[in-house]
Amino acid sequence: xxGEERSNSGRTAVGSGASEPADSHDRFPTAVRQLSDRSSTxxxxxxxxxxxxxxxxxxxxxxPTYLATGDESDSPRGRIVLxxxxxxxELPPTDDALAEHLDACLGCRGCEPVCPSGVQYGRGxxxxxxxxxxxxxxxxxxxxxxxxxxxxxxxxPAFTAARWLRGTGLFGVVAGEGRMGFAAGMVAxxxxxxxxxxxxxxxxxxxxxxxxxxxxxxxxxxRPTVLLFRGCVMDTLFxxxxxxxxxxLEINGYDVVEADGQVCCGALxxxxxxxxxxxxxAERNVRALADRADYVVVDSAGCxxxxxxxxxxxxxxAAAAFGAKVRDVSELLxxxxxxxxxxxxxxxxYDAPCHLQHAQGVHAEPLRVLSAIPGLRLxxxxxxxxxxxxxxxxxxxxxxxxxxxxxxxxxEIAAALPRPAYVTTGNPGCxxxxxxxxxxxxxxxxVVHPVELLDWAYLNxx
Amino acid sequence: xxxLLPHLERITGPRWVRHRRAELATYAMDGLPxxxxxxxxxxxxxxxxxxxxxxxxxxxxxxxxxxxxxxxxLSGGAVADPAAVMITLTRLNRILSIDPARRRAVVExxxxxxxxxxxxxxxxxxxxxxxxxxxxxxxxxxxxxNAGGPHCLKYGVTANHITELEVVLPDGSTARLGSxxxxxxxxxxxxxxxxxxxxxxxxxxxTTRLVPLPRAVRTSLADFGSIRAASEAVSAIIASGIxxxxxxxMDQVCVRAVEASIYAAGYPTDAAAVLLxxxxxxxxxxxxxxxxVDNLLAQHGARSITSASSPAERARLWQGRKxxxxxxxxxxxxxxxxxxxxxxxxxxxxxxxxxxxGRRHELVVSNVFHAGDGNLHPNISFDRRDAQLAARVHQAxxxxxxxxxAAGGSITGEHGVGSDKRDYMPxxxxxxxxxxxxxxxxxxxxxxxxxxxKVLPIHACREWRAGGVA
Ligand SMILES: Cc1cc2nc3c(=O)[nH]c(=O)nc-3n(C[C@H](O)[C@H](O)[C@H](O)COP(=O)(O)OP(=O)(O)OC[C@H]3O[C@@H](n4cnc5c(N)ncnc54)[C@H](O)[C@@H]3O)c2cc1C
Ligand code: SF4
Ligand code: SF4
Numbered sequence: 001x002x003g004e005e006r007s008n009s010g011r012t013a014v015g016s017g018a019s020e021p022a023d024s025h026d027r028f029p030t031a032v033r034q035l036s037d038r039s040s041t042x043x044x045x046x047x048x049x050x051x052x053x054x055x056x057x058x059x060x061x062x063x064p065t066y067l068a069t070g071d072e073s074d075s076p077r078g079r080i081v082l083x084x085x086x087x088x089x090e091l092p093p094t095d096d097a098l099a100e101h102l103d104a105c106l107g108c109r110g111c112e113p114v115c116p117s118g119v120q121y122g123r124g125x126x127x128x129x130x131x132x133x134x135x136x137x138x139x140x141x142x143x144x145x146x147x148x149x150x151x152x153x154x155x156x157p158a159f160t161a162a163r164w165l166r167g168t169g170l171f172g173v174v175a176g177e178g179r180m181g182f183a184a185g186m187v188a189x190x191x192x193x194x195x196x197x198x199x200x201x202x203x204x205x206x207x208x209x210x211x212x213x214x215x216x217x218x219x220x221x222x223r224p225t226v227l228l229f230r231g232c233v234m235d236t237l238f239x240x241x242x243x244x245x246x247x248x249l250e251i252n253g254y255d256v257v258e259a260d261g262q263v264c265c266g267a268l269x270x271x272x273x274x275x276x277x278x279x280x281x282a283e284r285n286v287r288a289l290a291d292r293a294d295y296v297v298v299d300s301a302g303c304x305x306x307x308x309x310x311x312x313x314x315x316x317x318a319a320a321a322f323g324a325k326v327r328d329v330s331e332l333l334x335x336x337x338x339x340x341x342x343x344x345x346x347x348x349x350y351d352a353p354c355h356l357q358h359a360q361g362v363h364a365e366p367l368r369v370l371s372a373i374p375g376l377r378l379x380x381x382x383x384x385x386x387x388x389x390x391x392x393x394x395x396x397x398x399x400x401x402x403x404x405x406x407x408x409x410x411x412e413i414a415a416a417l418p419r420p421a422y423v424t425t426g427n428p429g430c431x432x433x434x435x436x437x438x439x440x441x442x443x444x445x446x447v448v449h450p451v452e453l454l455d456w457a458y459l460n461x462x
Numbered sequence: 463x464x465x466l467l468p469h470l471e472r473i474t475g476p477r478w479v480r481h482r483r484a485e486l487a488t489y490a491m492d493g494l495p496x497x498x499x500x501x502x503x504x505x506x507x508x509x510x511x512x513x514x515x516x517x518x519x520x521x522x523x524x525x526x527x528x529x530x531x532x533x534x535x536l537s538g539g540a541v542a543d544p545a546a547v548m549i550t551l552t553r554l555n556r557i558l559s560i561d562p563a564r565r566r567a568v569v570e571x572x573x574x575x576x577x578x579x580x581x582x583x584x585x586x587x588x589x590x591x592x593x594x595x596x597x598x599x600x601x602x603x604x605x606x607x608n609a610g611g612p613h614c615l616k617y618g619v620t621a622n623h624i625t626e627l628e629v630v631l632p633d634g635s636t637a638r639l640g641s642x643x644x645x646x647x648x649x650x651x652x653x654x655x656x657x658x659x660x661x662x663x664x665x666x667x668x669t670t671r672l673v674p675l676p677r678a679v680r681t682s683l684a685d686f687g688s689i690r691a692a693s694e695a696v697s698a699i700i701a702s703g704i705x706x707x708x709x710x711x712m713d714q715v716c717v718r719a720v721e722a723s724i725y726a727a728g729y730p731t732d733a734a735a736v737l738l739x740x741x742x743x744x745x746x747x748x749x750x751x752x753x754x755v756d757n758l759l760a761q762h763g764a765r766s767i768t769s770a771s772s773p774a775e776r777a778r779l780w781q782g783r784k785x786x787x788x789x790x791x792x793x794x795x796x797x798x799x800x801x802x803x804x805x806x807x808x809x810x811x812x813x814x815x816x817x818x819x820g821r822r823h824e825l826v827v828s829n830v831f832h833a834g835d836g837n838l839h840p841n842i843s844f845d846r847r848d849a850q851l852a853a854r855v856h857q858a859x860x861x862x863x864x865x866x867x868a869a870g871g872s873i874t875g876e877h878g879v880g881s882d883k884r885d886y887m888p889x890x891x892x893x894x895x896x897x898x899x900x901x902x903x904x905x906x907x908x909x910x911x912x913x914x915x916k917v918l919p920i921h922a923c924r925e926w927r928a929g930g931v932a
Contacts, residue, residue: 055491
């Protein structure tokens with residue numbers, strides 16, 4: 001039995017470059033497998049990714065919503081019970097309590113790497129959420145938010161306006177407690193907080209690939225080409241991170257190219273169960289980005305996780321081939337060394353984004369990149385394996401739970417001694433959530449993307 | 463019941479009273495998948511005072527209840543029938559104080575076992591009992607089950623590490639048992655409460671001992687070509703007078719499941735059995751004992767012996783062992799974890815018998831256990847949706863228990879009796895003894911409302927009530 005056969009999700013699981021614990025099913029020793037097959041001859045194995053759950057409870061302490069509430073209905077094990085009941089028809093998709101507790105899941109997949117049985121929680125959740133969305137529809141708020149992200153002509157002006165207002169410093173002033181104060185804090189958190197050189201300084205203007213008909217750009221001898229995935233939030237509120245990504249990759253021997261026609265990655269839609277919208281966006285991205293460079297580089301962990309998984313989402317060879325080329329920026333930088341930068345005399349704590357560590361299985365690379373900076377005193381944030389509560393649009397839909405989860409994260413940061421100057425994490429949602437949380441709690445620590453620090457360090461290298 | 467909910471909600475706030483069908487389904491089992499029953503409601507107190515108010519309210523209403531920690535128990539103990547209310551203690555999870563000088567910690571019952579050792583670490587101390595479920599299980603649950611763990615061979619089980627308890631009795635009154643220092647005076651009431659499986663009341667404050675971290679530790683893995691050879695090596699080590707900090711055995715089925723999981727520890731998958739031997743103490747003692755132990759292992763046919771050379775390697779060897787139960791989900795969706803104790807000298811014969819029972823019923827049986835204590839965990843992998851298979855599992859479990867008892871053993875080593883082992887109690891206790899147990903229980907809980915229907919065979923208590931006829 002291979003991993004593919006096991007995840008009977010209607011989609012084909014195709015290797016995507018992400019190393020998932022689930023793949024270890026492939027390593028299952030034959031003798032044991034035969035035994036287990038024989039033991040259940042009368043009933044075929046449960047055809048779902050949750051089947052291996054033995055209810056042991058090891059996943060409980062890994063789950064931020066369980067830690068925040070102590071309630072097993074908000075735990076992975078409890079949600080698996082609910083998802084199984086849904087699949088077996090013991091509870092209908094119209095059951096409000098069931099929907100409420102599945103909705104309260106962050107989708108962070110913190111429960112997967114700790115599970116000794118290799119339960120594929122994320123796959124199970126995908127199936128359950130798609131079923132709920134199909135029968136119940138999305139909540140009005142989710143529908144509006146997801147609708148915006150589906151249309152660039154809506155999100156681009158909205159985020160651009162937010163960026164413009166950010167420039168006025170207004171958000172920083174009104175940021176704080178309360179829903180509006182928190183939202184302002186999220187935008188304020190997108191401000192660039194560390195030094196960076198201007199684009200001109202490095203002398204590497206973008207080389208756009210004007211249209212999909214454009215010829216392959218002439219390669220610099222031996223330099224791999226990487227195509228920057230621009231995304232939506234990243235391409236408006238975090239352009240400074242994109243700039244840092246481009247500059248650091250160039251220094252590390254990559255040729256960064258651009259491509260038109262790309263759209264939002266669809267992760268927000270996929271997580272909410274709006275699979276049709278996710279697929280439509282994915283198809284456009286594959287069309288716009290496939291076969292244009294050696295790698296597709298992503299500096300947003302949430303987007304990267306889904307881009308790598310397009311093969312699973314779309315079930316096509318082309319999408320799988322595309323997914324196999326996707327890399328987080330830290331992966332490319334670590335593979336290249338990175339080229340030694342100048343020193344930064346700073347205390348920094350690293351908090352791993354869930355969609356990097358749990359969904360993509362990328363752990364060491366961001367640390368390798370940051371440790372390359374001389375003088376930087378890097379620490380792992382205790383509880384870095386736990387979600388910050390951002391989780392895509394979750395923090396909008398479930399503000400109370402999101403805050404309860406965030407509060408645990410902020411408490412860890414506030415307790416870190418010596419007090420760090422920066423918290424660094426490679427995902428826009430986490431940067432905004434943690435940034436806003438720190439502001440609300442009055443903790444004077446800034447948030448930055450790891451490539452921003454590396455970029456800054458290169459500035460000191462001459 | 464409906465009339466009771468508003469009263470409970472008034473105590474905790476509505477957020478902390480769960481009563482919808484889907485929510486109750488998530489509390490229908492503990493770590494044992496064969497006992498399933500949703501409670502009438504789940505209430506989650508946030509303070510000790512709320513616990514007291516809830517128990518008083520339930521007492522007034524005449525409603526039975528079941529305490530629950532993390533629900534990792536393996537005997538169906540934290541499962542309530544549909545007429546009972548579940549009181550979940552996970553919100554009471556603070557570590558109230560650590561006194562490094564007197565080596566004591568005071569915790570709330572929902573504090574997780576591993577968190578306590580983490581909190582004690584900066585003082586060079588640890589909480590010794592380390593059930594394999596320690597990352598998830600609560601100290602309240604540990605107290606109720608008198609939990610053990612690999613290192614209890616040398617350091618003793620939960621009962622040896624609890625000095626004082628504050629408990630809420632089933633009528634809502636409170637009592638302090640024992641004393642902080644742990645000086646003995648009068649009857650050992652703490653000892654009585656520890657292991658009472660939720661039938662005597664709810665522990666709301668727990669004072670534990672902390673032990674200094676050992677100066678030196680040596681963890682070795684030895685692999686054997688037969689289970690019998692491994693068991694004989696265990697007997698030889700114990701007979702030598704050396705008390706290892708831990709002495710654990712895993713058989714081939716178990717090793718292979720672990721090696722297929724993310725906790726793969728590098729155990730040889732062609733071994734019939736592996737032993738994990740840990741020695742701790744002073745540097746000299748560890749080196750000296752280590753040489754003796756290696757010798758004994760080799761004499762008894764160890765094919766290879768590897769010692770962990772770094773703390774990381776040591777942790778990896780242990781991870782595999784500690785996650786072994788969970789890894790068993792790779793064999794089949796359900797796992798019946800058994801728990802029995804046999805005299806160590808009987809280990810080889812009993813393991814042979816367990817293997818034979820498994821073969822006779824055509825079941826996948828694996829063994830992972832505290833060999834040094836003779837505490838067996840034969841596990842049967844199955845799929846509970848196959849009723850015929852489940853019946854065979856039940857039958858085989860009974861036969862395994864009988865084999866252990868016949869060898870001079872007992873029906874549980876550390877997972878408790880709960881609902882799962884209740885019917886085996888007459889295998890080891892005669893009617894008069896069971897009567898006496900009922901009488902003790904009724905001292906704490908005259909109306910039998912705390913965790914009803916567990917541990918003591920129902921007819922035993924009824925007979926007691928009817929006038930003690932045995
Ligand atoms: C994978 C795995 C490995 C395990 N390994 C071990 C092991 O090595 N050694 C071992 O001993 N056990 C082991 N166990 C069993 C289990 O973890 C222990 O019995 C543990 O003590 C249960 O704690 P809990 O918090 O989950 O309690 P629960 O399962 O929630 O409850 C257990 C019992 O305690 C009662 N209870 C809970 N809290 C209180 C309280 N505050 N006051 C009074 N009664 C209370 C409940 O009513 C119930 O009867 C293992 C379990 C699993 C799943
Ligand atoms: S850790 Fe895995 S097997 Fe255990 S309860 Fe959680 S999902 Fe199930
Ligand atoms: S995905 Fe995250 S929030 Fe959801 S059950 Fe798993 S650990 Fe908990």
